[in-house]
Amino acid sequence: MRYFSKSPEEWEKYDELRKKEKETKEKPKKRIIRWTFYIIIFLSLLTIVFIFIGRENSRLDLPYNVVIKGINVYLQAEEDYYYPNVLDIKVILQNTNNKETHIKIENFSFLIINKENAEIIYSFVFPDIVETTINPFQTILIFDLLREKEIKALNQGVYEARATFTINGQNINLNKSFKYNQDLFLDIQNKEMFYLSDEFPTVDILLINRTNQIFESELNGEFIITKRDVEIYSQSFSYGKMSIKPLSSTVLNFKIGYNLNPGTYYLVFNFDPLNQSYVTTINIVDSIEQDIEDLDLILYAISTANRGDQLIFEGLLRNSKKRERAFEISKIVFKLFHEDKLIYNYENTDIMRVYIPELGTSKVFDIANTKSIVLDRSGRYKIQFIVESHGNVFSKDHTFVVY
Missing domain, CATH: 2.60.40.10 (Immunoglobulins)
Structure with missing residues (x-):
């Protein structure tokens, strides 16, 4: 018999060859699947270990957060405070166990120090023993600075809050650094979300004196318009000598004396005496749209x-x-x-x-x-x-x- 394609023997060899090719292609996939399975098992075991360590061992590696046998204790404070805001700092305890837990707190002390000169800004000591039983997943407040003293108007600098005490015989040391800011704040605000290409856009320069002293300085610098890192236009500006009282503000109007083609641009303000730069965006269009039914x-x-x-x-x-x-x-x-x-x-x-x-x-x-x-x-x-x-x-x- 004559075969127009291949003989049975040829087809058998062809099938064997295809099978080998398929197995060769499937080997990397099987290897990937096998290693993926191993990785999943490893991560699962690692998660269990971390959970066990977090509950049973002494603490997490965070200076302001400690976990002891399912009791989570942390010092809560902002990263930044701004003059004349009051410091809001708390020490909080949470029972992460699914059962009631008895706690005994002893020798509580709390400090705020200036990290630049080690000056003690505030000190609180409570040597008495406090015992209580907390419910599963309950959170209680150990210390609230706002209830003890109102601390505000600190000098600009970096400070550290420290809390030291014992819980059920275990020593607890918490600390967290924060910055207290006294500075002149500037903000650039567009008066409109967009401007037409035949308009001269205007923006407001907002200055807020968040210090305990009168701000007196020249206010001048350079204004630059860029688009895709290409400078389109620049001009100098000067508002003369400014005098702003503490916790007061002023708004300066700035008019861009240049018509822009449609698009989105970056406005860069470089204030020379303050050694600061501020960037905002501005949108330019040809016309105001009337058909907006599909919004x-x-x-x-x-x-x-x-x-x-x-x-x-x-x-x-x-x-x-x-x-x-x-x-x-x-x-x-x-x-x-x-x-x-x-x-x-x-x-x-x-x-x-x-x-x-x-x-x-x-x-x-x-x-x-x-x-x-x-x-x-x-x-x-x-x-x-x-x-x-x-x-x-x-x-x-x-x-x-x-x-």
Whole structure:
């Protein structure tokens, strides 16, 4: 018989060859799978070891956090404090065990020192013994600096908080460094989210004297516009001698005397006497868009809260197109109801420019910038939020419960 392709023997050899080729290709995959399996087992065992060490051994390797037999003790402090803010430092204990634990605290002491000259700023000693039983996963406050003394207006520098005591016979030493800042703060703020290409953009220079002395200095420097690391324009500026009292602020208006083509640019302000530089961005467009029906309204808000909590709410607009959007908002309405009764009403009809990058979002409202609202009543709340722009109305409701 004549075979038009291959004989049975040839096909058999061909199949064997293909099988060997397949096995050769599969070897690296099997090796990868095998090593991946080994790695997963190793990581699982390592996790168990760390959990065991964290619960049963003496401590985690953090100067402000210690774990002893499931009792987690930590010193809570900010990395930075700003004049004239009060130091808020706490020592907290948490029972991470799933059973009640008896604790005995002895010889508690707390210090704040200046790390530059070792000066003791504050000292607290409580030699008495304190014993208590804490429930599973319960957290208790061991020490609260705010309850003992109000410490503020420190000189600028680096400080260290130290807490030393014993728990169930085990020595505890906690420490954490922080910086207390006294300085002149500057911020560059755009007056609008975008500007037209035939406009001269203006920005505000905000200066806040967060020191205990009058700030007196010349304020001058250089202003630079860049795009993709290419310098587009630069100019010098000078506001003469400034005098700002402690905890006072001033706002300076800066007008860019240059028309920019559409795009996003970096604005760089170099303040020579302060030896500081500040950078912000600016968006330039050809025209204001009128057709914005396809925008989406997004609400960021709490779903539940406790009595006494502050209301958190933000309203954003989302752009689902692969191009930037630049338009104006003509009206914003925010209403808060408690058990269907209106308790707060906000309405703003000032024209507001909004710029949204492609496939991005832009915040158009934040209740924190309008009013501080404390949720002092239990029950059901409802928020009505409305945005009007170029004849379009975007509206959403949100409900939440306060316990």
